Amino acid sequence: MTSTEIDSSPVLLRGVRPYGEGEPVDLLVADGRIVAIDAAGSVDAGQAEVVDAAGLVALPGFVDLHTHLREPGREDAETIDTGSASATLGGYTAVFAMANTDPVADNAVLVEHVWRRGREVGLVDVHPVGAVTVGLGGERLAELGGMARSAAQVRMFSDDGVCVADPLLMRRALEYSSVLGATIAQHAEEPRLTVGAQAHEGERAALLGLAGWPAAAEESIVARDCLLAHRTGGRLHVCHVSTAGTVEVLRWAAGPLAALPTLAAGGRPGRVSAEVTPHHLLLTDERLATYDPVNKVNPPLRTEADTLALRAALAEGVIDCVATDHAPHAPQDKDCEWSAARPGMLGLETALSVVVETMVTTGLLDWRGVARVMSERPAELVGLADQGRPIAVGEPASLVLIDPTAHWTVRGSESASLADNTPFEGMRLPARVVATMLRGRFTARDGKVLRWIDSC
Amino acid sequence: MRHLLSIADLDAQAASTLLDTADRLEQTLLGRQVRKLPTLRGRTVVTVFYENSTRTRVSFEIAGKWMSADVINVSIGGSSVGKGESLRDTALTLAAAGADCVVVRHPASGAAHRLAQWLAHTGVAVVNAGDGTHEHPTQALLDAQTLRQRLGDIAGRRIAVVGDVLHSRVARSNVLLLTLLGAQVVLVAPPTLLPSGVGSWPVEVSHDLDAVLGGVDAVMMLRVQAERMHGGFFPSAREYAVDYGLNRRRLDLLPEHAPVLHPGPMLRGMEISSAVADSGRALVTEQVRNGVHLRMAVLYHLLAGEEVE
Ligand SMILES: [Zn+2]
Numbered sequence: 001m002t003s004t005e006i007d008s009s010p011v012l013l014r015g016v017r018p019y020g021e022g023e024p025v026d027l028l029v030a031d032g033r034i035v036a037i038d039a040a041g042s043v044d045a046g047q048a049e050v051v052d053a054a055g056l057v058a059l060p061g062f063v064d065l066h067t068h069l070r071e072p073g074r075e076d077a078e079t080i081d082t083g084s085a086s087a088t089l090g091g092y093t094a095v096f097a098m099a100n101t102d103p104v105a106d107n108a109v110l111v112e113h114v115w116r117r118g119r120e121v122g123l124v125d126v127h128p129v130g131a132v133t134v135g136l137g138g139e140r141l142a143e144l145g146g147m148a149r150s151a152a153q154v155r156m157f158s159d160d161g162v163c164v165a166d167p168l169l170m171r172r173a174l175e176y177s178s179v180l181g182a183t184i185a186q187h188a189e190e191p192r193l194t195v196g197a198q199a200h201e202g203e204r205a206a207l208l209g210l211a212g213w214p215a216a217a218e219e220s221i222v223a224r225d226c227l228l229a230h231r232t233g234g235r236l237h238v239c240h241v242s243t244a245g246t247v248e249v250l251r252w253a254a255g256p257l258a259a260l261p262t263l264a265a266g267g268r269p270g271r272v273s274a275e276v277t278p279h280h281l282l283l284t285d286e287r288l289a290t291y292d293p294v295n296k297v298n299p300p301l302r303t304e305a306d307t308l309a310l311r312a313a314l315a316e317g318v319i320d321c322v323a324t325d326h327a328p329h330a331p332q333d334k335d336c337e338w339s340a341a342r343p344g345m346l347g348l349e350t351a352l353s354v355v356v357e358t359m360v361t362t363g364l365l366d367w368r369g370v371a372r373v374m375s376e377r378p379a380e381l382v383g384l385a386d387q388g389r390p391i392a393v394g395e396p397a398s399l400v401l402i403d404p405t406a407h408w409t410v411r412g413s414e415s416a417s418l419a420d421n422t423p424f425e426g427m428r429l430p431a432r433v434v435a436t437m438l439r440g441r442f443t444a445r446d447g448k449v450l451r452w453i454d455s456c
Numbered sequence: 457m458r459h460l461l462s463i464a465d466l467d468a469q470a471a472s473t474l475l476d477t478a479d480r481l482e483q484t485l486l487g488r489q490v491r492k493l494p495t496l497r498g499r500t501v502v503t504v505f506y507e508n509s510t511r512t513r514v515s516f517e518i519a520g521k522w523m524s525a526d527v528i529n530v531s532i533g534g535s536s537v538g539k540g541e542s543l544r545d546t547a548l549t550l551a552a553a554g555a556d557c558v559v560v561r562h563p564a565s566g567a568a569h570r571l572a573q574w575l576a577h578t579g580v581a582v583v584n585a586g587d588g589t590h591e592h593p594t595q596a597l598l599d600a601q602t603l604r605q606r607l608g609d610i611a612g613r614r615i616a617v618v619g620d621v622l623h624s625r626v627a628r629s630n631v632l633l634l635t636l637l638g639a640q641v642v643l644v645a646p647p648t649l650l651p652s653g654v655g656s657w658p659v660e661v662s663h664d665l666d667a668v669l670g671g672v673d674a675v676m677m678l679r680v681q682a683e684r685m686h687g688g689f690f691p692s693a694r695e696y697a698v699d700y701g702l703n704r705r706r707l708d709l710l711p712e713h714a715p716v717l718h719p720g721p722m723l724r725g726m727e728i729s730s731a732v733a734d735s736g737r738a739l740v741t742e743q744v745r746n747g748v749h750l751r752m753a754v755l756y757h758l759l760a761g762e763e764v765e
Contacts, residue, residue, distance in 0.1 A: 206653030209565040209590030291566030337543050337564040
């Protein structure tokens, strides 16, 4: 039996505050949906389990468009099971599993395997991302149609980890995928400008003797791809935007560029969206001084000016959403010298707190804004029908409950991920996920993962 | 002083003390037939080189032996480099086997820092003998020693550092040390061989060697790695020699008192003409000799228990 077939028992959330707004309400969940919302204390519990949710904020469950689950191939770093557990503890109800596994998810059989395994685990909806090119090789298109028509219904393709650098191939990918209703998510990194790159090109890298990863390597690809998307009518999603310059390119794409005529079949306009990671919102290359590879990530941590530009862009909607780029690694791949270490950081369990730290406590977003960038917008971008929905009667009960007043100290060893490579180790962060509910069933509660087998 | 990882870890006082100690050790050994001090008897120094550098390794080896330390040389070939775990495992093995000091040369920037982190729970001292394109602190110290012997005080002097600054750990360490000791530094290189963050360094930058030479008290030439020559950093070895090479004509632009330094090995005809290299103005052999005394001073302060600070 899979999670979607579970008939969940009814739950009454007493005194919860949807979007952190207005007076507390009672929210009754049954058969996977919200069936009643009314003033606190006024809803009759009936057969429902009553949960004291006083003081808690309810948001639609988070959707992560950028997760690395490492299965198949590197089950020593993460599995679909442990990654799902980490996701639900972080308030997520859906994650998109990147294709750069070993073997690469570049065919229908593999994406179906990932999708099916996600359903068996049942903690979050695991949507496989298909590779754009065979083996991430950047030479020929993978069978995008086959993956889109598979049981996994792939709606996002990405060679993430590497850039689709060939402009002709990128053009074809955008054109071809547009009729599939799919999005091409680009890891924007001009490879010729980042040969040997180890850290953000700038003062810090110069001092540390680390070969620079120039901002223009990202910006030039994003500019090129925006032009291609606009002209072809394709859907482009820019992964992990990291520089102030890319933000300016996105503004241009949404404004002056969008006003130019498109040549796409049927005059269908292109569409550009973008994501930012929690770590690029908070951390800067100042962290590199110790050469601790826990801070090594691709694209690299940039400057404070970049983080401020990214925050402003997320608040304004120039960047659509937050995505974690959750990238678990085995100890031997991180506890080594900088150049030998793999890039990547954990992100699922700390994302909300980092977003609150950088966007809410700074006054840039309210809770409705958090719902927009972590749930509604990502779900909309990839066309998920039952995720990122409003908290309203009749809607699916995929929710996250948050204690907005909590503070906690991050410990990688306490993460549900198999890995512990969190750059936030030891940091005290605000807000905490108290519970996550997927279609009416608690998948995480009070810091514990509730598996289907447990809830029987 | 617990380790010597970077010039940035030193203050002016500590740096001067190291140079003074090197002076004192040189004086002590002067004219002796048996150049051996008992200072580090019973202590074990292991040099671990993941990159070939006979020059630096031999210098550390002689320095250790002249102070009666047991010196063990370990060379780890290129094939095992890149295997991240090997450096960490090597560090822990050496600590367990009883090394008191590890002198490490590694192609990865920050390797010495990581080694020190892994050895933090042991008493083992780490000396950075060159890490990637980051630093080579003992080279900078021996350069400063050489300049001090020739020029007297370094403070207030103006020193040109010429060549591949971008990839040079020698340049990084020298910029830090020379400015720490009160010198003005002028970097002379094509824009392609300067790090993009150089604007924040406490140095001047020039692309015109001829214009710079008349006003400096010393010139430090840097090595250009052969593999850079075809990497598009500059059009050709010939053009590099024309624009940035130190030749006879340019030597005449240099004030009478100003010496020429080069960390070696020299690319004659490109970085430096033979006429300059073999003239009395080039202090290459002095640099090598000072290297031994300076490294003795570093080992002394790390292992003989005397604080530099
Ligand atoms: Zn990526």
